[in-house]
Amino acid sequence: VLGTANDLNCVDARGSAAWVVGDDATAFRSSNSGANWTQLDLHADGGPDVKAVWVESADTVFVTGGGGFIRRSVDGGNTWIFQQHGLQGQISDLYFIGRVGWAASSRLRAVMRTLNGGAIWSLPAGAVTSRAWTNRLSVSGATRGNTIAMNPFNRKVFYSVFANLVWRS
Numbered sequence: 816v817l818g819t820a821n822d823l824n825c826v827d828a829r830g831s832a833a834w835v836v837g838d839d840a841t842a843f844r845s846s847n848s849g850a851n852w853t854q855l856d857l858h859a860d861g862g863p864d865v866k867a868v869w870v871e872s873a874d875t876v877f878v879t880g881g882g883g884f885i886r887r888s889v890d891g892g893n894t895w896i897f898q899q900h901g902l903q904g905q906i907s908d909l910y911f912i913g914r915v916g917w918a919a920s921s922r923l924r925a926v927m928r929t930l931n932g933g934a935i936w937s938l939p940a941g942a943v944t945s946r947a948w949t950n951r952l953s954v955s956g957a958t959r960g961n962t963i964a965m966n967p968f969n970r971k972v973f974y975s976v977f978a979n980l981v982w983r984s
Contacts, residue, residue: 821838823835824836824838824864825867826868827868828848829872831848832844832874832891834876836868837865838864840857840864842854842855842868844892863881863884864880865878866880866881869909874889875889876888877933879907883920885898885933885936898936899935900918900927901927901936902920902927903923905923906920907920914931914932918936925942926939927939962977
């Protein structure tokens with residue numbers, strides 16, 4: 816029993832190193848084949864759902880999930896390096912053969928590939944990414960400072976301040 820109420824989404828192991836990841840930035844690590852578990856702080860603002868984990872070695876691990884993040888740690892999860900890529904959506908699974916790896920999205924029907932252990936990720940030939948913003952609100956007046964905040968009890972609720980108004984998502 817890991818002692819979390821969050822849904823768990825993936826488990827992976829290499830040798831005696833094992834990892835379990837889940838919703839709301841849940842991550843557990845074991846260095847003794849699952850006899851004992853340590854919960855990790857992924858230092859992830861907003862508590863994203865972690866959908867997949869790939870254990871490369873006792874110290875090197877990849878985690879990925881909601882929002883399209885891929886993180887790599889080479890020190891057992893103490894520090895993390897964000898992997899740069901163009902996929903702007905949840906990544907649901909990771910798989911590696913040596914330094915060649917794939918990251919798949921179940922929501923965008925896309926698979927990225929790396930040929931060098933995650934340093935560079937690329938979308939398939941012909942894949943196009945685009946970003947667009949739609950103005951939902953016209954507000955006049957000055958806006959200064961930190962004008963957006965996430966509800967600490969519900970990560971799906973945001974607040975924004977414009978002029979003399981407070982908006983809730």
